[in-house]
Amino acid sequence: MNDELLFRPKTLATASALALVLTACGGGGGGGGTASTPATPAPAPTEDGSGDGTTTEAPERRLSGSITGFGSVFVGGVKFETDDAEIIIDGEPASERDLAVGMVVLLDGTVNDDGSTGTATRIVYDDELTGPIESIEPSADGDALLLVVLGFNVIVERTGTVFDDVTFDTLAAGDVVEVSGFPQEGNRLRATRIERKDDFVPGSTEVELRGIARNVTADSFTIGAVTVDTSGAFIDEDDGALADGARVEVYGTLSDGVLTASEVDTEDGPDGGLSEGDAVTIESAVSAYVDDGNFRVRGLPVDASSASRSPAGLALANGTIVRVSGTWDGERLIAERIVSRRGRIEIEGPVGAVDAESGVIDIALAAGTISVATDQGTRLEDDRDDIERFTLADIVPGDFLEIEAYQEGDRLVATVVDREDPDDEVVQAPVESFNAGSDLTLLGVTFSVGDTDYEDLRDDAISAEVFFANLQLGDLVKVEDDELADGIADEIEFEDRDRLDGEREFGCGFDDDGTSCDDDDLxxxxxxxxxxxxxxxxxxxxxxxxxxxxxxxxxxxxxxxxxxxxxxxxxxxxxxxxxxxxxxxxxxxxxxxxxxxxxxx
Incomplete structure (x- = not known):
């Protein structure tokens, strides 16, 4: 292996409806279905929704994506009023108060011609997976976990996942969890939300599993490593016959590795219900990537070879989280715009100032101040006080925030803002300049080095001499300045520029065709x-x-x-x-x- 790789890696509605992200009108592009990142920060979510102009409504459309905030409901970079919306959770009527940040939903409504506001008529949520945690494996740096739930590999991130009734650090084997997120290659699921439901009781606790049915017989089939006993189940075949290769959702109980089904529902494929000319907006992980003209998002074939993108330098690869807007041509989604929904820049520190109207937050580190813009796609959450409808108006100077962002031109755009208890100050960003053995600069902030610990990409300790000998401008590094911050780096480590936390470490198990999924090795x-x-x-x-x-x-x-x-x-x-x-x-x-x-x- 080249050591350089250690431093620089070259129902009323079911969740199947989440794949059916067509607008009610034919033709046209993504239009207002995906709000572009504006040249100046769009007003971020505030409780009263002030700042909205009077606009003309566009025809009915449908979006699929995760909820990023409230004060109305924010999905796909659009702020939707929900006063008259029908809301359905797990097939049952519900209210807006039952929705939560991180839930991946299907939303019907109208989007105004400003592309950033609209009115929801219907919001549907159904989780991807509910079951007991069989095992937990942490990543080497401790920023991600691999949970095995009903045979699926669920990647959970310290920053990228929302937690309910549990935390990243308190998840335990035997917990029954409800998972919402984005399917990836093979049997991987990147969790946007984890809710702990209960302790697992074999043969009693209700579980839910979705996947591809294999080895179908008169009274059983398999989904990956799980055997499903259908001998006493109600089987709903409205969306197709139960046969090998059918997409199914299963409800039942689990004991000794066998899921005894009470109900099995067949589901449409990713393009079910789509007609040529339908406009589509969908947010999820890239999979089956061949090139920019040939990949999938939530199972839907996509051609983004001619799409505009934000940021302009957005590089696509398996696992990249994106929001795609375009037109279905009968065989694939011809993307007109593709927007990054995750970033590799991270900032953790106290708030120096916040302007809720402009959406700009200043993080005042001991080493210097960094300004970050928010927009209507920024996910806001509160892990300190657990405010459910958390907005920028709740943030005050002195609050400690964890922020994930990406660079767009000369500004940072936040994808996640999470209020936490005070901790070490952290900056993860490309290196702008450095003086070997003396200092390095990220995002305009210069950290001195002294009695500093260094790590390579595998989180193995290396010397200062080895670190600086391999460091190049543009490399992504993480700098930690301990809680009593003084602007002197206590730890510096190389990070992967392109892959989200957990992407390198955790394999993918079985493909949708039931065979082994070969990842690149480490x-x-x-x-x-x-x-x-x-x-x-x-x-x-x-x-x-x-x-x-x-x-x-x-x-x-x-x-x-x-x-x-x-x-x-x-x-x-x-x-x-x-x-x-x-x-x-x-x-x-x-x-x-x-x-x-x-x-x-």
């Missing part, structure tokens, strides 16, 4: 084994007999540390200890580097 993105470019346990290797290269291998082809690094004393090419394109030969086709195109290994 050793490298190429292979000298087969031709798929990815190391899996099915590949042969040249080290031990586990069929995959890991640091635990007893030997390698260079030295005896079990893994190729630049520190190896030799290699099989030119003796520099690592394979590069400059090598004169390799073990495959003589191009100097092993790639998936090599004919042999």
């Amino acid at each position: 050793i490298g993105d190429d292979t000298i084994t087969d031709d798929d470019g990815i190391d899996t346990t099915e590949d042969d290797d040249f080290t031990d007999d586990d069929d995959v290269d890991t640091p635990d291998d007893e030997d390698d082809l260079t030295d005896d540390d079990g893994i190729d690094t630049p520190d190896d004393e030799d290699d099989l090419t030119d003796g520099d200890g690592i394979d590069t394109p400059d090598d004169e030969d390799d073990l495959s086709d003589g191009d100097g580097i092993d790639t998936p195109d090599d004919e042999d290994s």
